[in-house]
Amino acid sequence: MAFKHIHEKKGLSLPSLIDIIFLLLIFFMATINMSTVISDRNRGIYTQEKFNLPEVRNRKTGQVQKFLTTLMLQIEHENPQDGNSPLVVYALWPSQGDSLSISQAKQRAIVEMKYAYLLSESERLNDPKIPDISPYDFIARQINQYADRFFRSGSPNNYIEVRAIQKTEFKIINHILNTCSALKDRIPHIYIRTLSGELSGYVI
Amino acid sequence: MSFKKSTQGRQAVELVSLIDMIFILLVFFLVTSFAIKMPLQERLLMVPTPEKKPGRAQIFIQIINENEIFWLDESANRDVEAWDRELFYLLGDQKNKEIIRRLIRTNTLSMGDFQQKLRDFIGEARLNRDRTYFSLIRSPDDIPYVTVMKILSSLSQADNVEYGCLGGKIEDLYSSKVTTAVYQGKTVLKLDF
Numbered sequence: 001m002a003f004k005h006i007h008e009k010k011g012l013s014l015p016s017l018i019d020i021i022f023l024l025l026i027f028f029m030a031t032i033n034m035s036t037v038i039s040d041r042n043r044g045i046y047t048q049e050k051f052n053l054p055e056v057r058n059r060k061t062g063q064v065q066k067f068l069t070t071l072m073l074q075i076e077h078e079n080p081q082d083g084n085s086p087l088v089v090y091a092l093w094p095s096q097g098d099s100l101s102i103s104q105a106k107q108r109a110i111v112e113m114k115y116a117y118l119l120s121e122s123e124r125l126n127d128p129k130i131p132d133i134s135p136y137d138f139i140a141r142q143i144n145q146y147a148d149r150f151f152r153s154g155s156p157n158n159y160i161e162v163r164a165i166q167k168t169e170f171k172i173i174n175h176i177l178n179t180c181s182a183l184k185d186r187i188p189h190i191y192i193r194t195l196s197g198e199l200s201g202y203v204i
Numbered sequence: 205m206s207f208k209k210s211t212q213g214r215q216a217v218e219l220v221s222l223i224d225m226i227f228i229l230l231v232f233f234l235v236t237s238f239a240i241k242m243p244l245q246e247r248l249l250m251v252p253t254p255e256k257k258p259g260r261a262q263i264f265i266q267i268i269n270e271n272e273i274f275w276l277d278e279s280a281n282r283d284v285e286a287w288d289r290e291l292f293y294l295l296g297d298q299k300n301k302e303i304i305r306r307l308i309r310t311n312t313l314s315m316g317d318f319q320q321k322l323r324d325f326i327g328e329a330r331l332n333r334d335r336t337y338f339s340l341i342r343s344p345d346d347i348p349y350v351t352v353m354k355i356l357s358s359l360s361q362a363d364n365v366e367y368g369c370l371g372g373k374i375e376d377l378y379s380s381k382v383t384t385a386v387y388q389g390k391t392v393l394k395l396d397f
Contacts, residue, residue, distance in 0.1 A: 019224050026231040053246065054350040056357030062248040124226040162249070170352055171345035174371035180253040194353060 014168040051076065052165040055195045062191065067099035068092055073139060073176060074106065075118065075164035087118040087168070089135055091142040102163070113141065118172065139172075140179045147183050154185030163193040249357060254370045263339035264395070265355060267347055268374045275311055277325075281393055284382065285312065294367060305381055308374065311339040322358050329362035337362075341369040 072092040079085040091114040092105035100108070109115055116138035119127075136179070143160065151158040162176060180187035266274040287306055291299045313321060313373050339359055343352045351371055359367045381396045 023224070023227060023231070026228070026235065029235055029395045043394075056249065056353055062250070063244045064248055108310050159250075163351045164349065166348060166350040169345060170343045170347045170349045171371060173349045173352070174343075174345065175368070177253050179250065181256065187253060189250050189252045191250055192353065193246050194249050194357070196245055 007098070040152045048133070051080075051163070052167075053163065053193055053195045054166050064193065067101060068105050069096035070094060070150075070160055071142065072105070072161040073164055074102070074104070075162075075168050076171065078117075087165075088115050089118055089139060089172070091138070093146070135172075136175055139175060143176070143179045144183070145186070147186050151183070151186045154188070156188055158187050159189050159191055160187060161191045161193060208351065214310060219283070244307075249353065249360065251356065252366075252368050254368055259338075259340070259368075260392075261340040263337065265339060265341045266372070266374050267341070267343040268312065269344075270351060271315050273313050273315065274308060274374060274377075275308070275313050275318060275321055276393070276395075278392075280307060280311060283307070284393060300381055304378055304380065307382065308377065313365065314329045322355070326358065326362050326365070329365050333364055335364060337365045339365060339367050341367065342372045343369065344373045345371055 012035070039136055043146075074090045074092055075087060077083060077085045078088045090106055090109045092100075092102065092109055094100060094105070095108075115177070116133045116135040118135045146160065147158075160176075160180065162173065164172070176190060262277060264274075264276040266276075268274055284303055284307065287303050288299070291302055294302060302366075306352070325339075341352055341355055343349075356367055356369065359365045377395070381394075383394045383396075
């Protein structure tokens with residue numbers, strides 16, 4: 001007696017195959033993006049979501065380096081999560097031996113007491129916990145010390161960076177500009193950190 | 205007599221396809237939410253340090269407060285010349301004060317008008333690429349620096365516009381001296397403050 005052979009077609013159907021390939025592709029895309037953002041956050045580079053920088057739309061802007069390459073004056077609240085805490089200016093010095101991220105340089109500045117509170121003189125004197133250093137003197141001293149060490153002669157490549165939250169008053173920026181200006185061509189320009197936003201700025 | 209219930213018309217969604225679809229939607233939302241966050245990257249905007257010597261500027265922008273801006277450009281030359289003739293009866297210092305008062309009154313713009321003027325200026329600079337423009341921005345101390353940054357960022361959109369900024373209040377202008385002078389065959393305004 002002969003039996004019929006049942007030939008079962010074994011193989012992947014085309015729609016399922018496409019489904020699987022698309023899923024794999026999208027999963028890889030998503031995981032690559034996530035891992036980049038998370039690893040950058042861990043290294044303290046990708047902190048702009050927390051840092052309230054001015055959003056500007058511009059073309060003539062430079063790329064930021066992953067690590068500090070020059071003196072950076074960072075102005076933010078003492079407690080970044082509390083908008084009412086006093087403003088502090090940190091002098092973030094780059095490291096000569098190893099590369100320092102912003103958060104690492106900030107930790108070092110705290111340890112080395114390279115910071116000053118942006119308060120009026122009376123406010124500073126009334127609070128015994130706050131060191132009696134004028135923020136203007138502190139900024140000038142840090143810029144002059146850095147220039148004496150690294151910018152002994154004038155060069156168009158000499159610059160310092162400023163990273164300040166939006167509510168920082170112009171007088172601080174003006175003081176930084178004037179301090180650099182007093183050094184003549186040793187610091188011909190400064191770079192101010194911004195966030196590139198597509199819809200901000202005045203010209204569209 | 206009983207009839208069999210027909211199940212042929214019932215259309216069920218297949219579980220495997222449903223899971224596939226849900227996963228694809230989920231992953232697409234994840235990817236797009238990351239894509240939206242990506243443009244917010246830190247960038248550097250160059251600001252030249254001021255030089256302590258007299259300079260020339262085609263555009264002088266004085267921030268008065270967060271809603272008003274004083275804009276001075278070449279078009280003010282004719283007005284100053286006309287006022288100079290009109291106020292012949294006033295003595296030197298009085299005449300100077302009156303010209304400055306009129307200059308500030310006629311050239312103070314609301315933020316909306318200022319933005320329009322800035323757009324026109326950038327448009328003009330882009331059309332005249334062979335010319336170099338210099339604009340000076342002056343801001344009072346207590347203004348958030350973000351206001352100045354927005355103006356600088358707008359000016360930086362034209363390659364042939366150079367800019368600089370320094371601190372100062374509109375009140376300084378009242379005590380300044382305004383004169384007209386001829387420079388390279390053109391009448392220019394001289395403001396000493």
